[in-house]
Amino acid sequence: VRKILDEFHCEEQSCGYSILLNQGHLSAVHALELACHDVETPLQRMEHSLHPWIAFVLLPVFAFANAGLSLKGINVASVLAQPLTIGIALGLLVGKPLGVTLFSFLAVKTNIAVLPAGVRWSHIIGAGMLGGIGFTMSLFVSNLSFVSPDLLNYSKLGILLGSILSAAAGLLFLTCECSLQSRREAASSA
Numbered sequence: 001v002r003k004i005l006d007e008f009h010c011e012e013q014s015c016g017y018s019i020l021l022n023q024g025h026l027s028a029v030h031a032l033e034l035a036c037h038d039v040e041t042p043l044q045r046m047e048h049s050l051h052p053w054i055a056f057v058l059l060p061v062f063a064f065a066n067a068g069l070s071l072k073g074i075n076v077a078s079v080l081a082q083p084l085t086i087g088i089a090l091g092l093l094v095g096k097p098l099g100v101t102l103f104s105f106l107a108v109k110t111n112i113a114v115l116p117a118g119v120r121w122s123h124i125i126g127a128g129m130l131g132g133i134g135f136t137m138s139l140f141v142s143n144l145s146f147v148s149p150d151l152l153n154y155s156k157l158g159i160l161l162g163s164i165l166s167a168a169a170g171l172l173f174l175t176c177e178c179s180l181q182s183r184r185e186a187a188s189s190a
Helices: 002-006 023-039 042-065 076-080 083-109 121-131 135-145 149-189
Strands: none
Touching: 002 023, 076 083, 076 149, 083 121, 083 135, 083 149, 121 149, 135 149
């Protein structure tokens, strides 16, 4: 392992900005991964293999099941036409990205913060879109805000709709931005 780590020694930043740009570093990372796998206990390997299933299947199902959203006897089309449902969904879909981007912009322009190296404003916009996935806290605030079961269901459906649309929009936006950035880098290096 020590020999593998020695491959990461760089003089005067001759390695570039990222290990992804250096083939020697990529192969060293792969060798480290294999070496770490050899010393893992079976329980650690099992935990590592179950992590995606738990994080991306079980936890979302658990969160949805505990949201308390009952669709029994509800005309979904009429609920989706409610101003409360639309307002909450738009707040998550439009308001969150706008707020994250605007306040990040103000923080950078007033020298309170700086954009990290390699981060572009399009990344901040995409992160803001993903910030619209506001399931847990939004449900908590809705439970405090509305006493009427109808209004509570409208708000929960708006939260669910806004979170799903925000996740899809953020994923689509960042995927397109990533492919555009790859094309720009390929064109500039050619």
